[in-house]
Amino acid sequence: MSTIPGGAHSLCKDCVHLRVVTSAKGSIFWRCSSPSVSVKYPPQPVVRCASHRTADKE
Numbered sequence: 001m002s003t004i005p006g007g008a009h010s011l012c013k014d015c016v017h018l019r020v021v022t023s024a025k026g027s028i029f030w031r032c033s034s035p036s037v038s039v040k041y042p043p044q045p046v047v048r049c050a051s052h053r054t055a056d057k058e
Contacts, residue, residue, distance in 0.1 A: 007030065007044050007045065008045075009045040009047075010030075010044050010045035010046045010047075011045075011046045011047065011048075011049050011052045012030050012032065012042070012044065012045075012046050012049075012052075014054050014055055015032075015049075015052050015053060015054065015055065016053045016054070016055045017032050017033045017034040017037070017051060017052075017053065018030055018031070018032070018033075018055075019031040019032075019033050029041055030042075030044065032051070034051035036050070036051050037049070037051050
């Protein structure tokens with residue numbers, strides 16, 4: 001999911017709150033679905049986030 005510039009270095013890439021949104025024109029955006037975050041589409045890369053929760057890799 002590192003199709004966002006800076007995404008490879010972002011906390012968002014493995015967060016449970018990440019939702020990938022693709023526009024009608026094919027642009028890809030990373031949306032934060034955490035209710036405690038005020039910026040739903042944060043500038044990337046995100047290096048600190050109080051709501052970050054790592055997704056379990058099974």
